[in-house]
Amino acid sequence: MANKTITMLQIRKVRQLLHQGHSQRSIAQQVNISRNTVQDYCLKFYRSGLSFDKLLSLDDHHLHRSITTERAVDLKDHRYEQLAPRLPAYLKDLNRTGVTRLLLWKEYCREESDPYSYQQFCFHLGNHQRIHSAVMHLDHIAGDKGEIDFAGEKLSYVDRHTGEVIYCRSLDLLEILWSVIGKFRFKLTIVL
Numbered sequence: 001m002a003n004k005t006i007t008m009l010q011i012r013k014v015r016q017l018l019h020q021g022h023s024q025r026s027i028a029q030q031v032n033i034s035r036n037t038v039q040d041y042c043l044k045f046y047r048s049g050l051s052f053d054k055l056l057s058l059d060d061h062h063l064h065r066s067i068t069t070e071r072a073v074d075l076k077d078h079r080y081e082q083l084a085p086r087l088p089a090y091l092k093d094l095n096r097t098g099v100t101r102l103l104l105w106k107e108y109c110r111e112e113s114d115p116y117s118y119q120q121f122c123f124h125l126g127n128h129q130r131i132h133s134a135v136m137h138l139d140h141i142a143g144d145k146g147e148i149d150f151a152g153e154k155l156s157y158v159d160r161h162t163g164e165v166i167y168c169r170s171l172d173l174l175e176i177l178w179s180v181i182g183k184f185r186f187k188l189t190i191v192l
Contacts, residue, residue, distance in 0.1 A: 005130075006033055008060045009137050011067070014041050019052040044068070064131060079116055080124065083108070087128040101125065 010031050017027045024042065028035040044067040045055060058066065086108070093099050101122055109115045116124065155168045 006031075006037065007137070008064065011041060011063065014038055015045060015052070015055055018042060018045070019056065041067070061131070079112070079114060082112060083116065083121070083124060084128075087125060088132075090125055091129055091132075 010033060013031050014027055014033075017030060022030070024035055024038045028038045031038070045052075048055070048066045050058075050066060055063065055066070090104050090108075093104060094101070102118070104125075105115075105118050105121045108121060115121070156165050157168070158165055
């Protein structure tokens with residue numbers, strides 16, 4: 001697919017494989033991107049003027065800034081100057097249930113006398129999210145591990161006799177899970 005952006009993990013993998021002396025063709029096959037994309041990032045690494053050791057030590061944000069040229073946003077635009085400080089809060093609000101970009105844009109329009117259009121608002125919000133979000137990819141072997149993430153509301157049950165809602169403690173939940181999957185040979189990873 002033309003002009004599909006690649007993840008920071010893929011960029012780091014390209015950088016690491018280049019440092020190890022792999023060919024561009026080999027890197028393209030291993031990272032599952034085109035040879036032209038690998039060549040493009042080789043040029044970006046070279047143009048950054050930084051050594052491979054320095055590139056390897058950079059975090060995602062600084063690596064992104066050193067190898068990419070951002071789409072030009074006119075910083076003299078008073079609308080962007082008013083929107084930029086709000087973007088982190090908008091991204092945080094997007095994680096809440098029921099909050100959409102359209103809802104945030106309507107709120108933004110009520111607060112501003114000269115707001116961006118919905119499309120421009122989404123562009124700036126998406127651009128900010130793309131630059132500041134962390135992504136991690138984990139490779140799994142099917143059936144090797146079971147992972148449980150305790151996100152959201154706590155597990156609960158209702159006592160039949162009293163009608164009381166009883167919330168499970170983490171240890172109670174672990175005992176329940178262990179009794180359910182204990183007979184299987186899983187490695188259990190629990191994120192609390």
